[in-house]
Each structure stands twice: as C-alpha cells, then as structure tokens.
Amino acid sequence: MDQDLDPQFLNLAHKLLAASQSAPPSILLRLLKQGAPAWYQDAELGWSCLHYAAERREPETLRVLLEGGAVWNAVDKWGRTAGEICLSLGDEEGWAIIRNEGIRSEMLHHALAGPSSPSSDSSTNIKLRAEDNTSAGDNLIFLKSKLTWDVGDDGKERVLDADGNGVMMGWEEPLMAEHVRLMIADHPNAQPGAEGMSILNVGYGLGIVDRLFQTPQSPDDPQPAHHTIIEAHPQVLEYIREKGVHLLPNVQILEGRWQDWLLDPEKIGEVLSGTPGGTGYDAIFVDTFAEGYEDLKAFFEVIPDILDAENGVFSFWNGLGATNATIYSVSSALAELHLEDVGLEVEWHDVLIPESLREEVWKGVRRRYWELPGYRLPIGKMRLM
Numbered sequence: 001m002d003q004d005l006d007p008q009f010l011n012l013a014h015k016l017l018a019a020s021q022s023a024p025p026s027i028l029l030r031l032l033k034q035g036a037p038a039w040y041q042d043a044e045l046g047w048s049c050l051h052y053a054a055e056r057r058e059p060e061t062l063r064v065l066l067e068g069g070a071v072w073n074a075v076d077k078w079g080r081t082a083g084e085i086c087l088s089l090g091d092e093e094g095w096a097i098i099r100n101e102g103i104r105s106e107m108l109h110h111a112l113a114g115p116s117s118p119s120s121d122s123s124t125n126i127k128l129r130a131e132d133n134t135s136a137g138d139n140l141i142f143l144k145s146k147l148t149w150d151v152g153d154d155g156k157e158r159v160l161d162a163d164g165n166g167v168m169m170g171w172e173e174p175l176m177a178e179h180v181r182l183m184i185a186d187h188p189n190a191q192p193g194a195e196g197m198s199i200l201n202v203g204y205g206l207g208i209v210d211r212l213f214q215t216p217q218s219p220d221d222p223q224p225a226h227h228t229i230i231e232a233h234p235q236v237l238e239y240i241r242e243k244g245v246h247l248l249p250n251v252q253i254l255e256g257r258w259q260d261w262l263l264d265p266e267k268i269g270e271v272l273s274g275t276p277g278g279t280g281y282d283a284i285f286v287d288t289f290a291e292g293y294e295d296l297k298a299f300f301e302v303i304p305d306i307l308d309a310e311n312g313v314f315s316f317w318n319g320l321g322a323t324n325a326t327i328y329s330v331s332s333a334l335a336e337l338h339l340e341d342v343g344l345e346v347e348w349h350d351v352l353i354p355e356s357l358r359e360e361v362w363k364g365v366r367r368r369y370w371e372l373p374g375y376r377l378p379i380g381k382m383r384l385m
C-alpha cells in the first residue's frame, strides 16, 4: 500500500511515526500542520502514531495527536488499539483520554447522522466490530445461511452458522442466567403471589434465556403471565416447533425480524396485545446475531413504546466490540448515552468470565467473538419524571 502513496507524503508519515516515539508535542504539532497523516499505520506492526505515543505515558502527546486526526480505534496486527498499549502499561490516564475521544467521536458521528436506520452500518465512520464479509457481518445473509447444532469441546450445545461462526454458545448460560436474575429480581409482578411478568425476548438461539424466564427461581415464584419470542431464522423457528416451545402456556412466537414487527406501526400493536392493558412489557431482552450498533440503537429507540413505563426492565446482550477492551468500553458508554436519550437509565453489573471458559469453547469456531475477562451487563429502566 505504501507504494501507492506520494513519496513526500510517505516521508511525512514516517517522520510523524518516529517523532511520536520521543519528540516533544511542539514537533508533533509542526508535522501535523505540514500535513503529516495521523491515520497512517506502519507496515511492520500496524502501529499508528497513537500506538507509539501510548508507550510514552505522556497525556499531552496523546491529546495533540488525537486533535491532529489520530484514529482512536486503529488496530495493529494483533487487534490492539493504542488504548490497549496504555492498559498494558497501567496508564489509566492515557487510556481514559483515548476512550473519551472514542465516545466523543462516536457521539458526534451519530448526532450528525440523525435517527438510526437499521442495518446501515456501512454509514458509520467507525465500526464497533471488525469488518466481516461472512454471514456474521450481514443480518440478511445470516438469515438465509444454513445453521448447524452441535456440542463443543466444553460439552455445551452450540449453534454455528454456515461459516462456522458461533451464533449462540452454551458457555454464555451463566451470563444469560444473570440477565434473567437481575431482570426479575425486584419486579413486583415476579414476587410470590403476584400475577407473573410479561416478557419479550428477541432472538431465540438455544432458547437459554427463554427457558430461564420460564423456570421460577423459587417454588413460590409465579410463571410468566405472558411471553413473546421474536425469531427470524427459519431453522431456529423449526427448532422452536420441534421443542414445542410454541405450545407452552402464554407463549407467543412472532416469526420474522424484530424490525418487521417493531418498526411497523400496525404490527407493533399485535406485539403489545399480549401485555396487560396492551401498554408495555415488564421485561424486554434483545440478543440477535449479525447486527451492528446501528441496529441496536434502532432497537433502543423503540423501547419507550413497548416497555412498561413504571416498572419495566430492559436488557440486551452487550457483546459488540468484545474482542477489544477499549472498543468494548466505548461501545458500552455509547449505549448508555443513547439509552439516556430515549429516557432510560442504565445500571451496569460487572460479571467475571473465568479463563477456562474463554479457552475451551472456541475450538471449531471460526472467529472468537469474546476476548475479555469481564462482561458488562446492562439493566435499564425508564427514568421516572
């Protein structure tokens, strides 16, 4: 790629990379003013000027480079951003500067782009997950792809897509259990003697979350009063029928993409019809596949129309950007701010993922979608006026 660049430009790019390692900020500023490209990454390591500067542990250097156009989430050959260099050196201040720039630039981008249009990820300036040309990168391709169910080396059931990507893997069960536990813990309709909760789950997968919602945590707890599942993949729908999930009392299966149901002004009424008074669910959980941040944000925007305003609880699988600590942190912060925009307050619960779990499960899976030691579990409730 270097050979395609103008030699003078390339010379400036290399000067900036070298200067980022030791020169004072004034020299960096001068190079940037001369047109040195702060986005340039070297061929050997894939490092940008921000990666080199991160090794210096000098906040001012990072600020100058970010203001001069350095890209907060440029990843090197090992998938690390400059933020990971800061973290590896224990430089929390440097990491916070890069992370905050990530949040600021993503928010600005979304503000300029206007309301979300789902599945328009290509319009985002910065992807929260790596480029992916397989079915995991495109919801419509995924929904046409052939799925297989098998058992992984960890002995847990999993669903893989045609490219060998993990659509849903049994190792996530403890996390799903924590989602369910936190969603029902304080809800008045889930208490002994109460009528039971109305639940909406989007994305069936292995049905773990649905099974957990259906299983009372203690014998006195009520069963769900109503349970809607929206699922789009034809094979998963077949699996639902084989298991007889649709026959469970109070369960309603809505076939199709959530977008078909929740973004359609007529169909949304049908979705809500199972909830008491048709006004909103007590609990909503969303965990789809092959969708990006734009889709999640579009889902957030529907929440005020379908969640019970008084006691409703919303949660989502917080998996975007989970191959990289800095990008994951930006993605979580962005979600919190966008949820705030639609009137929801988020509480985060940190859940540890044991190392053993993180190693065994990936055998036979094309691409790891999880690399981090911890999971940030969101619980959202409508802000009361």
Ligand SMILES: C[S@@+](CC[C@H](N)C(=O)[O-])C[C@H]1O[C@@H](n2cnc3c(N)ncnc32)[C@H](O)[C@@H]1O
Pocket: 139, 167, 168, 176, 202, 203, 204, 205, 206, 207, 208, 209, 210, 230, 231, 232, 233, 236, 256, 257, 258, 259, 287, 288, 289, 290, 291
């Ligand atoms: C990760 S799995 C869900 C796992 C589930 N939480 C569990 O506990 O087993 C994702 C599911 O979402 C479905 N899905 C993907 N895109 C969807 C969409 N746009 N609308 C509805 N379902 C979708 C997939 O077919 C898949 O069954």
